[in-house]
Amino acid sequence: MLRRDVLGVLAMAPAIVAPAMAQGDDWAKVVEAGKKEGKLVIYTASIGSVFHKAVIKSFEQKYGITVEMLEARASEVRERVRVEQAAGRFLGDIHHNGSTTTWLMMRDGNFQPHGVVPNVKNIVPPYEADEIRIPCEVISYGLMVNRNLVKPGDEPKSWKDILDPRWTGKILSDDYRALGGGAVFFVVMHNTFGKEFLEKLATQKPVFSRDLQNSERRVARGEYPLYLPFSLQNYNNLKGLPVTPIVPAEGRPYVRFDLTVLKNAPHPNAARLFMNHYLEPDSQLVFANAGYNPVVGGVVEKTIPEIRSLLASKALGTTVPERQDAMLALAKEIFK
């Protein structure tokens, strides 16, 4: 049923995307038309990120197109888009959100195909673009330990090490029963080690908190020795504190962020220009140095040394939107 809906949206695409396709696939014409549009409105679930602003600034300088951003949490962005489109208000051009929310919105028909974007060809597996979605950066998850409380050599080296009794009651964690990094971690651990692993983890009595930024600070202050899942890009905000990020041997769970063009976007050509700019190696390097995994090849090698090995680790797996509700229910059952 869901797949049929998605296919339906794709089938309608040529009709919906008429304004953008009218420019043809001649990129020079797209550039010209984008500059003429002069403005771009981005709806993003990435709140307060200085790295995104840096890339937006370089885009504005390169093309002379003014960018306006509407930042809100994932579900709030989704509801605004839904309500605006239902009311016939087409105000946004680009949508930037996690892959699960993007998938749900695609199912609801909130997007139009983006048309040809030259830099899409640079995207490397396991990331893949389609007519609607363009992967743009990846949040990768590891562990974080407090160096004052965990002696060198005692850190978990495998995800299985967190089941050691010495970590009982000492793990601060994002909640696995709610959408976010915790849920991604839960799904990937389930897929990798099975339900038994998670049941054993429940006996470790992890303490849940959804206030991610504060949780990391709590670990840094020594309230808990271990935090998981730790978003690697947050390491930038913690440099100078006694914490160490770790990607266990099996690899890193990850969640992809996608760019899409909103239905009836008022500035479709500027939107395509922006998507292309986002996939430029220089833009991707900004994100990579910040701790996000890039989606195009040849960037990780150029990152700053302290982050390079973390980003070069194996991608262990990610969440699947179709199974999200079932996995959240399972998490509630295991972690009561």
Place this chain on the structure above:
Amino acid sequence: MVTIVAPLGERKPLLSGLWRYSRGAGISALIALLCFLSLYPMIMLLYGSLHSTPPGIPGVFNLDGYLAIATTENLIVLANTVGISLVKTGLALVLAVLLAWIVARTDTPGRGILEVLITLPFFIPPILTATAWAMLGNAQVGTINLAWRWLTGGDGTLVDVYSYGGVIWHMMQYSTPFIFLFVVDAFRAMDPSLEESSRMSGATRWQTFWRITLALMLPVTTSAFLLSFIRGVESFESAVFFGTPVGIEVITTTIYHSITQRAQPDYQSATALSFAALALMFLLVLLQNRLLRGRSFTTVTGKGYSPNITRLGRLRWVTFALCIAFFMVSVALPIGQLLLSSFFKFFGFYQADMLTLDHYRNVWENSGFWRAFRNTLLLGFAGATATMALGGIVAYVTTRTRWRGRRLIDVLAWLPWMMPGMVLGIGFLWGFAILPHAIPIYGTLWALLLAYIALGTPVAVRVTSAAYQQIATDIEECSRVHGAGWWQTLGRILIALAWPAFAVGWVLIFFGIMRELSASILLYAPGTEVLSVVMLKLWVGGKPEEVSVIGLVMLILVLVFRWVQLRFIKKRISTL
């Protein structure tokens, strides 16, 4: 010559036809405005609770949302919510009334400064005080527990904020100054002759306080209790910070989970749960009306009085110590922590090599902050002024007239207070977005302004109606006898006498606007950002220290406002 004045609202002579017509038109306009501000978003939400999908998506009407909330789990959540709110409101009320009495009616030293200091916690964003208390009172490495262990030589834990006690304590930080602000001016406006009569009739100081002072304060204390209790039921930050990590869930955290923590936001359950909570709170409002019905609380009469104070003798140093203790625990500790942290690279890491002014510099150079600051000040001034004007009119109609429609007006003005902010924000979003495009509200500052007026009106009405109830009708009649019109009487008698309450209400609403996030995040558009949105961006972006700087800027604003306000009140009262 003898002039007979008809009761208010029942004029008969000459212009009665015109008066009645204009009065009817005015009442209709008022009802229409309140319907738009409060009923309209509520209808959108009611639709959401009865429909399988949110507005704009095909679906069917059903009761699934209400059936889904009827679970044992939700009953526990409801009991938690009511229990926590009841305990915190009760404790806060006792403390606030005591502090207000000390400040307004005793000779405790330094009362002017104490009054400003006691109210400070109310104006700090809860997210900041929660962070400060998380550092002060966590069981493992909290400053208080470390000090305790150092003092006792043991390894025990004195406080743990991640508990029921922590949730209640953090909520009390806001409830106590909130109720205090309500009560303190009512104490000040009270004619002390009633208390003097009591003392002359042989009552002790305590009997007088209990039987006269507190009894006369019943409208204002019950109003404050209700507002604070309801706000406690709708409180989110305290529970999510200190309750959720240890399994304490309340209605708002449950609503939050159903909207933001599922793959598919469940608006039907969230709105149904909100309406169930609204029904509960509506019963409380009815209870308050029943409690106050048919009783007179007039303490400001036409006879003239001079507010006097109770001489406490040596006891005044005990009351002074009590105020200072409250200030130290609820203000100095968390705010000191914020101030200190704003000069270090990281919140809570006080090392010499981490000293910095970068956070101040970053905020200063943040153009988004200044744009939001301008927008927020504009919305704050316009919103607080418009809300108090609307609240003053609504309170007048509901407390001092017998006009038809006044009960409906009272209910309409109450509605927004009884709906959790995060849900009401969705109601505004749905409501404003589907308006005809020719009405330029959605995506403009108007959307925020109208939402703020709706959210603030219940406070404005309660503050002013409590003040109006203390003013005798004979003063108004006297004004009419001397030829003043309705508007003149409203402005020169009622508002003039109740204006300290107006000033308090204005400040409460102004800073409520500065802090409001739930509706703002859903209604702002590029260019119309407000401070709360900027603070959220900084917080989520891992910049709690810069949020502290903004919090401190807001505190300075509070100090300036309160100073100006108290100077005006003092001047005013001395000329009464």
